[in-house]
Amino acid sequence: MAEAERIIGMPETPEAREPDRAEPPEPGGDEQEGGATAAAPRGPRRVAVLFTVAVVAYLLDLGSKLLVVAKLEHHAPIQVLGDWFELRVIRNAGAAFGFGEAFTIIFTVIAASVIVVIARLARKLYSLPWALALGLLLGGALGNLTDRIFRAPGVLEGAVVDFLAPKNFAVFNLADSAIVCGGILIVILSFRGLDPDGTVHKD
DSSP, X not given: OHHHHHHHTOOSSGGGSOTTBOOOOOXXXXXXXXXXXXXXXXXXXXXXXXXXXXXXXXXXXXXXXXXXXXXXTTSOOEESXXXXXXXXXXXXXXXXXGOOGGGHHHHHHHHHHHHHHHHHHGGGOOXXXXXXXXXXXXXXXXXXXXXXXXXXXXXXXXXXXXXXXXXXXOOBOHHHHHHHHHHHHHHHHHHTTBOTTSXXXXX
């Protein structure tokens, strides 16, 4: 777990922060960066943001899957934008977008590990954008992990329900979308020099 925290970029202790980074603002204070003022959520606030985003993403994914399985599975696809986008239910034993179907259990373990790591990092999180990004990752991972555990063919080997089918692209679901959006946001935050603990790189 310590290695996972190091990769994501979360310092293990306040003393471990780089000396050339600005300290996070005090509770209720503002941090100035490039002329913009931004308040960093602290204490219970940043945990609430992370888990609220995760719960919303998870419920949307779970509800959409229950709906399409009940109404669309074993039926003809529904065209939303002609041939460009349709709703078509498939069962995916692999990772996001249908990759690696022979490694279902491995992807299940990875998803569970991501959930544990994010939950552990929550207590050290002081950045609102990072809370949003990690919340999306957590909600998406929980959504697909639920399928892995409770759907056929068995526990930890269940096939994920995918139903969003753009033309000439893999079929995916809302959990996949949340994971990808969270990952893109993390890349953007990293390039902008914002760390999960609220500090900002000066260089």
